[in-house]
Amino acid sequence: MDTTQLLKGVLDLAVLAVLKDEDGYGYDILRRLRTAGLEEVGDASVYGTLRRLFQAGLLNTYVVPSEEGPHRKYYGLNAAGRDQLNRAGKTWRGFASTMDALLDERGVAA
Amino acid sequence: MNVATEQEAYLEAVKRALADLDPTTREELLEDLPEHLAEVAAEGEGSLAERLGPPDAYAAELRLAAGLGAATTPARGLDDRIAVAVRRVRGALGVADRKAGPVLGYGKASEFLRLLLPAWWVLRGYLVAMAITVLTTSQFGLLPRLGGSTLAAVLMLTVCVLASIWLGRREARLRPVVRVGLGLAGVGLVLFGLVGFDKADQYGTVYIDQTYSTNQYEYVQDVYAYDENGNPLSNVRLFDQDGNPIQLGDPYRCLNVDDYQAKVDATGPTYPHCPNRLPYLIAPQPGLRVPDRGAVVTPTPDGPTEAPPTASPVPEPSATAAPTGTPGATPTN
Numbered sequence: 043m044d045t046t047q048l049l050k051g052v053l054d055l056a057v058l059a060v061l062k063d064e065d066g067y068g069y070d071i072l073r074r075l076r077t078a079g080l081e082e083v084g085d086a087s088v089y090g091t092l093r094r095l096f097q098a099g100l101l102n103t104y105v106v107p108s109e110e111g112p113h114r115k116y117y118g119l120n121a122a123g124r125d126q127l128n129r130a131g132k133t134w135r136g137f138a139s140t141m142d143a144l145l146d147e148r149g150v151a152a
Numbered sequence: 153m154n155v156a157t158e159q160e161a162y163l164e165a166v167k168r169a170l171a172d173l174d175p176t177t178r179e180e181l182l183e184d185l186p187e188h189l190a191e192v193a194a195e196g197e198g199s200l201a202e203r204l205g206p207p208d209a210y211a212a213e214l215r216l217a218a219g220l221g222a223a224t225t226p227a228r229g230l231d232d233r234i235a236v237a238v239r240r241v242r243g244a245l246g247v248a249d250r251k252a253g254p255v256l257g258y259g260k261a262s263e264f265l266r267l268l269l270p271a272w273w274v275l276r277g278y279l280v281a282m283a284i285t286v287l288t289t290s291q292f293g294l295l296p297r298l299g300g301s302t303l304a305a306v307l308m309l310t311v312c313v314l315a316s317i318w319l320g321r322r323e324a325r326l327r328p329v330v331r332v333g334l335g336l337a338g339v340g341l342v343l344f345g346l347v348g349f350d351k352a353d354q355y356g357t358v359y360i361d362q363t364y365s366t367n368q369y370e371y372v373q374d375v376y377a378y379d380e381n382g383n384p385l386s387n388v389r390l391f392d393q394d395g396n397p398i399q400l401g402d403p404y405r406c407l408n409v410d411d412y413q414a415k416v417d418a419t420g421p422t423y424p425h426c427p428n429r430l431p432y433l434i435a436p437q438p439g440l441r442v443p444d445r446g447a448v449v450t451p452t453p454d455g456p457t458e459a460p461p462t463a464s465p466v467p468e469p470s471a472t473a474a475p476t477g478t479p480g481a482t483p484t485n
Contacts, residue, residue: 053217068184069191085192086210089184090217097219108187115184 045082053091055134056080058100058119058127065118067106068092092117100126159189162200165207170215171235181214272338273320277313279341282348284308292348374401375423376431384430387422401425 049056060066060074072088095101100123105113119127145152163185170178192203204210252261278296285296285308295305323331377385390398399421403412406426415422424430 067187069188072188084213084217085188085204086213087217089188090181090214090219092184093181094217094219114187 045080046084049080049083049087052134053083053087054095055127055130056083057088057091057095058123058130061101061117061119061123062127065116067114067116071117095123158200159186159193162189162204162207162210166211166214168231169208169211171231173215173220177220181218181220269320270317273317274313276320276338276341277316278309279345280316281305281308281312283341283344284312286344286348292352294352369400372400373405374425374429377423378432382432384427384432386424386427387419388424389420389422397421 056075056078057071060071060078066074068089071092072083072085075083075088092101096103096117100120101117102120103115103117105115107113163182166185167178167182170181173181189200192200196203201207205213249260249262253259253263255261256264258264281296282292285305286292289297295302296308297305319334323334326334375388375390377388379385390400392398401423403421403425406429407415
């Protein structure tokens with residue numbers, strides 16, 4: 043199955059997750075996602091998702107001046123964001139374990 | 153390509169693709185993009201489009217991920233305003249197209265106009281032939297007479313019309329730039345044609361005016377003078393206010409050159425040139441002096457060739473037209 047299709051559903055959760063411990067700017071967040079194994083995530087998708095999460099009131103932002111190049115806009119979780127991360131995380135885990143069990147029962151290779 | 157220029161170009165392209173968003177949303181969406189482009193460019197090889205995909209696709213992905221549908225808020229940049237204006241004009245044209253269709257008996261006016269395309273190709277060929285003629289001979293007429301030859305005109309007309317049709321059938325497959333050029337050239341040709349025909353019309357009008365104003369008596373071939381009693385006068389001399397002889401008509405109408413010269417030498421130029429072709433004949437009256445006594449009573453004094461013009465606009469002389477005054481006045485000359 044094409045991972046990009048799956049990503050569309052869980053990118054919000056993934057972005058919230060990589061911001062859980064440390065704030066980050068756009069490219070930094072993208073790199074964290076890629077490092078975590080989401081190689082196929084699109085650059086524009088991450089930026090679009092960041093904007094949508096911010097609009098939804100789940101993120102706060104601040105600008106940090108950069109010595110070379112443009113200033114960087116940092117994103118971090120606020121209280122609502124953490125709350126959303128917990129709830130969406132539980133939903134995903136439940137869903138994922140259901141799927142795992144479904145596949146295990148039928149002997150589909152992991 | 154210069155690195156900074158490439159990033160700017162990419163940024164601009166994405167911006168254009170998001171032109172329909174309201175400016176605030178768009179600025180928010182694009183806020184991180186310059187920095188991101190700089191990072192990507194610094195990271196490795198290959199062009200931005202190779203690594204990020206085409207700007208349009210990037211913009212579409214950004215829009216989708218940000219949860220923005222196809223926004224329709226009017227944009228404010230000059231490019232955007234032009235784009236919006238073009239869209240509006242197209243919309244209005246589309247409406248006019250559909251409304252005018254039934255008037256012409258078609259679903260859309262454009263369907264009808266499309267049928268007229270071959271006619272335009274023929275007209276275009278004709279105008280091109282005319283333009284070539286005007287450029288080389290500066291003469292504008294109904295036929296493009298290159299070098300004044302009708303054969304050349306027909307040949308050139310044929311070639312130009314066929315070439316225009318040939319081109320017209322291939323126009324749809326040409327590049328947009330070429331098609332725009334052809335369109336502009338067509339407008340120029342139509343203007344040229346209008347100006348040319350207008351001028352040709354003016355020449356025609358002036359010509360007619362001149363025939364009326366400058367030679368009112370061109371049709372006069374001879375002059376017949378009658379006295380108050382209706383007696384034809386012969387050997388009449390006419391002069392203008394300055395004493396110059398008035399030359400009217402065709403002196404050689406009845407006489408050949410030598411005979412006329414002999415007459416002029418003997419009596420000078422006198423009227424009528426043809427004394428035996430009188431337009432009016434006089435009925436005999438007592439004491440009336442007639443030019444040829446033997447022939448007065450008959451309407452044809454000298455046979456068929458010398459008959460008075462039957463198609464003459466004036467009525468045949470009759471007794472009622474004959475003078476009733478006292479006869480006896482004798483012309484002196």
